[in-house]
Each structure stands twice: as structure tokens, then as C-alpha cells.
Amino acid sequence: MTERSGAKKGSGLRDMSVCLGDWRLDDPVIPASGTFGFGYEFSEYYDINMLGSIALKGTTREPRYGNPLPRIAECREGLINAIGLQNPGVKKVMEEELPKLRSVFHKPSIANISGFSIDDYVYTASCFDELPDIGILEINISCPNVHGGGMAFGQDPAQAASVCEAVKRSCKKPVYMKLSPNVTDITAIASACEAAGADGLVLINTLLGMRIDPRTGKKVVSTGAAGFSGPAVKPIAVRMVYQVYEAVNIPIIGVGGIETADDVIEMMYAGASAVEVGAANLVDPYACYDIIRELPLKMEEYGIDRLSDIIGKAH
Amino acid sequence: MHKKVKYRILYNSQIADRTYRMRLSGDTGDIKAPGQFINIALPGFYLRRPISVCDWDQEGLDIIYKVVGDGTRLMSELSEGFELDVLTGLGNGFDLSAVKKGETAVLVGGGVGVPPLYGLAKRLMAEGVSVKAVLGFNESPQMFFEKEFSELGAEVHITTVDGSAGIKGFVTDAMKELSFDHYYCCGPMPMLRAVHRLCREKGAEGELSFEARMGCGFGACMGCSMETLSGTKRICKDGPVFKSGEVSFDD
Numbered sequence A: 001m002t003e004r005s006g007a008k009k010g011s012g013l014r015d016m017s018v019c020l021g022d023w024r025l026d027d028p029v030i031p032a033s034g035t036f037g038f039g040y041e042f043s044e045y046y047d048i049n050m051l052g053s054i055a056l057k058g059t060t061r062e063p064r065y066g067n068p069l070p071r072i073a074e075c076r077e078g079l080i081n082a083i084g085l086q087n088p089g090v091k092k093v094m095e096e097e098l099p100k101l102r103s104v105f106h107k108p109s110i111a112n113i114s115g116f117s118i119d120d121y122v123y124t125a126s127c128f129d130e131l132p133d134i135g136i137l138e139i140n141i142s143c144p145n146v147h148g149g150g151m152a153f154g155q156d157p158a159q160a161a162s163v164c165e166a167v168k169r170s171c172k173k174p175v176y177m178k179l180s181p182n183v184t185d186i187t188a189i190a191s192a193c194e195a196a197g198a199d200g201l202v203l204i205n206t207l208l209g210m211r212i213d214p215r216t217g218k219k220v221v222s223t224g225a226a227g228f229s230g231p232a233v234k235p236i237a238v239r240m241v242y243q244v245y246e247a248v249n250i251p252i253i254g255v256g257g258i259e260t261a262d263d264v265i266e267m268m269y270a271g272a273s274a275v276e277v278g279a280a281n282l283v284d285p286y287a288c289y290d291i292i293r294e295l296p297l298k299m300e301e302y303g304i305d306r307l308s309d310i311i312g313k314a315h
Numbered sequence B: 001m002h003k004k005v006k007y008r009i010l011y012n013s014q015i016a017d018r019t020y021r022m023r024l025s026g027d028t029g030d031i032k033a034p035g036q037f038i039n040i041a042l043p044g045f046y047l048r049r050p051i052s053v054c055d056w057d058q059e060g061l062d063i064i065y066k067v068v069g070d071g072t073r074l075m076s077e078l079s080e081g082f083e084l085d086v087l088t089g090l091g092n093g094f095d096l097s098a099v100k101k102g103e104t105a106v107l108v109g110g111g112v113g114v115p116p117l118y119g120l121a122k123r124l125m126a127e128g129v130s131v132k133a134v135l136g137f138n139e140s141p142q143m144f145f146e147k148e149f150s151e152l153g154a155e156v157h158i159t160t161v162d163g164s165a166g167i168k169g170f171v172t173d174a175m176k177e178l179s180f181d182h183y184y185c186c187g188p189m190p191m192l193r194a195v196h197r198l199c200r201e202k203g204a205e206g207e208l209s210f211e212a213r214m215g216c217g218f219g220a221c222m223g224c225s226m227e228t229l230s231g232t233k234r235i236c237k238d239g240p241v242f243k244s245g246e247v248s249f250d251d
């Protein structure tokens, strides 16, 4: 990087706002799907209206119990989860969860949609498409914890494109495809989604990992292999966001291992227009609160007046 | 900040085989009921460690934990004055209003399921409930808190699997002959199942405290879900205590 986008050190106002298409967010910090429930319970901890937005728990057409316990394994600087998309199904989400969220959160949120067939994706996305307070449809073609569908759609450019196309055809809201890192060339999937009409991309979902307890020789989570995330994966996420930024011209939401304001800034330099914070919320319910409070201080320290100026500036 | 506190270690000493008692000082305002737990961040470990509140007052709280892996081993090596980052007042806790003055409650604990029952016994007795404690251990070196429960005035029954103290066998062997109005149980899954079945046969109702590997401990990740007769519940947030009529062990 050669210049800091003309930013001057110590020049008063710090503008944290960013844009995802036409949608202007007060700040780039969004809790990631699956690590923040349907949001409202975090209002026990702080005023969640400070968040840029909230990515809701992955939702499917029908209710899902998810995988058997244990679903969680600790790793160095991260964890493995095998939740398996537990959720009450889109109908209940709309009737019971979203009203509770609305009573405490007054900004648009991001629906996270999973499915086992193209029909499933279209059905669930169309339900959320009707709601005025959903800002973006985040299409999860990258869940490693379910068989059939899930990540399979995110590992093949043609399949990823067909999900994207089908959802785009039946929905009005911006469609962001959430990509899996468990591929050889993430830019191929990213470009296929862009060509299929995606309005943006979200990356990365969890990496496929496994833990075995050395005391017993047994796999720790019930599914064996499951989704690995947390600070350990941040370099992979930054690299992938960087690569995809070169390959496409649509906004990217960067996810993976973000814990601090520095991590946010790093991800934005790589090319992210906004970020999602996942595992960090689980080990500290105040993770996003702390990041948002720290961001202006870091911007001041680094001489950044407008956060949106640094997007992709590492290239 | 609500529910996130710094606790300073006042003491941390061994009370039985691989079992330690730690006294923490700090704000306990978020702790509302016995059976709630805290989630402790340990330096060098990504996830927090959930441990039940054994007893608490305005100045601080006590926990009792067993060393089973690297995290609890590190805990056992922490010294006085060390500050821990803790999420406190987690989970629902036991329902004290389920028994009335003059009635009898039996408190059934296995191993490190015993600690939360101590805080419960103390509060029930203060309400005029008479308490019988059935405390189960594998073998006598692992026993703790027999004296503490007795000193509260509870009727204490000890069981050990190898017969090295008290009744040889399981907690259910000691419970068979006891009469009581309500039961409270905390311990490993096979014990919960056995106690639940025995009490159902006796026609008694009660509450059972469950454990699971936790991602967060406060309801955000769905890592600890359990099917109950009233739907899918999170052990950390909707539990860890569930009514006997609500749980099903498929038996």
C-alpha cells in the first residue's frame, strides 16, 4: 500500500459508515449468522442498535433440530461447531423471532437462508423478501454441517450460479451469496455468482475441521468433521477476501476470525465493504460492542477519516 | 457491564482427590438462584469453562471443580490474587418455590454435581424446608462436603461405588427408602436418568440439572440443545435445570 487514501492524522470526525449497494450502514460491524441467535437476547448486554446490522441465524423452510450433541469442540484459537442449522423454520422465525427482534432493534437485518434444494432456497428467500426490515438476503451455500445441499452448492461454480439465479429471479431484495472456503479456487465460485446476478458476496463460512480427544481416541463432535472458525482462520479469510476482491466488482462482506478493530481494518484493506463477527460473540457477548467502541480510536491512530476510504486499499 | 465481571481469587485449595474449592471475590449481583453457573475465561484457552456456583454472598462466591483436562488443571494452578474474566449469573437455577415450609426436599448429587446443591440446601433450610442430601462418589478419597451439609442441619446419606464410604452403590440405592415431597438432582447423565426413573416410579416430581459442552453458555450458538417434552431447549439458557415432567430419557 502506498498511501492512506489522503487521510490526515488527528483530523477530528471519524466516519465509520459504509455502503452495501444502496444500503448505508452506520458502521461495518455485523454479528455473523449462527453466533447471535435472532439478536434480541443480546440486548440484555448492550444496545444492539449500535451494530451496523445483524445476520440472523441460518433459516430453512422446515424446522430443524440439528445434529446430536456434542456439537462443540475447543481448538487453539478457535472452535469446531456441528450445530447443523438448528432453527424453528421460516414460518416460526417470521411469526415469533422477528417480532422480538423488532422490539429492540430498529435497523434492517440480514436474513441467512439455507436449503437442500433450489426450491427450498427460493421458498425461504421469498418469505424474507416480503419483509420491509430485511436489508439483504444472505444465501448460505456453504454450511458444512448438513448432508445434501448446504456446502455442496457452494463447491461447484455451476451449482452456486443456479441457486443464485433462481433466488434472484424470484426476489427483489439484494442477494448476497455466502461462500465456502472449502474449495480449491474461491474466485471461480465468486465469479460464477457475480455472473448469475449476485448483488454481493459474504466470505468465509467455516472451514472443515476435526478434533479427536487424545485421552479416548474418539472424535469430539458427533459428526466427526465440522465447521472450524475463530481467530485461527483469519489469515485464510483475509487472503480469500483479497483474492475475490480482484476477481469481482460487487461488494464483499468479510468474515473469519475477526475479534478486534484492527481485524476489521485489516479485512477492509483486503477488500471488504463490511465485516461479520462470528465466534468472538460466543466467547464474549460484548465482542461487537468493544470493536465498535475501539474503531474510532484505531482510525484516529492510523489517520483514517473515513473508513470506507480504505476498502481494498491493500491492493 | 451486565453479567461480565472480574473476579479475584481469594483462595484455591484442594479439598479431595483432584477436587478444588475456589473462593472468588467480586460482584455477585447477577446471581439469582442456586444452580446457576459462571463461565470462566482461562488464559490460553479459546472457550470459557462452565462451573456451577456452589454458594454466594454479597462479597463473592465459591466454586468446586474437579481437574479433568488442561483447563481445569490450569485453574488448579492459579494463585491467590489472580483476576479471572467471568460471565456470571448464567442459566435459570433451581426453583425454590417448588417446596413449602415444613415439606421435605431430597437433594441428590453425584461427584462435582454436589456443589450447586449446597447453596440450594442452605436457602431451602432458611425457608423452613427440611433437607435430605444424598451425595454419591466413586470412592472415599473423592468425597467432599459431607460435613458442610451436616453442619447446615441436613440429613446426609453418602454412597460410594466401591463401598469405601457410606452405602455401597449408587445414589438411587440410598434414595429407595427415603420419603420426600420434591427432589433436586445434579450429576452425570446416567445418574440423572436413573434418578428420574426411580422418582417417576415413586410418583415424585423434581428438577434435574444437565450439562453439555458449550460454545457460549448464554444462549447464542445452539451448541447445547436438548429435546424436551416442551420443545427444543438450550441447556445453558433455558436450563441447566429442567422440571422432571419436562424431560424425557426415552425410557
Ligand SMILES: Cc1cc2nc3c(=O)[nH]c(=O)nc-3n(C[C@H](O)[C@H](O)[C@H](O)COP(=O)(O)OP(=O)(O)OC[C@H]3O[C@@H](n4cnc5c(N)ncnc54)[C@H](O)[C@@H]3O)c2cc1C
Pocket (backbone or CB within 6 Å): A073, A074, B037, B047, B048, B049, B050, B051, B052, B053, B063, B064, B065, B066, B067, B068, B069, B070, B071, B072, B073, B112, B113, B115, B116, B210, B211, B212, B213, B214, B240
Ligand atoms: C452448567 C455446567 C456446570 C458445571 N459445573 C461444574 C462444577 O461445579 N464443577 C466441576 O468440576 N465441573 C463442572 N462442570 C463441568 C466442567 O465444565 C468441565 O469439567 C470443564 O469444562 C472441563 O474443562 P477442561 O479443560 O479441564 O477439560 P477438557 O476435556 O480438556 O475440555 C475441553 C473442552 O470440553 C469442555 N468440557 C469438557 N468436559 C465437560 C463437561 N463435563 N461439561 C461441559 N463441558 C465440558 C470444556 O469446557 C472445553 O471446552 C459443569 C459443566 C456445565 C455445563
Ligand SMILES: Cc1cc2nc3c(=O)[nH]c(=O)nc-3n(C[C@H](O)[C@H](O)[C@H](O)COP(=O)(O)O)c2cc1C
Pocket (backbone or CB within 6 Å): A032, A033, A034, A035, A057, A058, A059, A081, A083, A085, A112, A140, A143, A178, A204, A205, A206, A227, A228, A229, A230, A231, A233, A255, A256, A257, A258, A276, A277, A278, A279, A280, B215, B221
Ligand atoms: C456456532 C456457529 C454457528 C454458525 N451457524 C451459521 C449459520 O447458521 N449460517 C451461516 O451462514 N453461517 C454460520 N456460521 C458461520 C459464521 O457465520 C461465520 O461465517 C464463520 O464462523 C467464520 O467467522 P468467525 O471466524 O468469526 O467465527 C456459524 C458459526 C458458528 C461458530
Ligand code: FES
Pocket (backbone or CB within 6 Å): B213, B214, B215, B216, B217, B218, B219, B220, B221, B222, B223, B224, B225, B234, B235, B236, B237
Ligand atoms: S452453549 Fe451456546 S447456546 Fe448454549
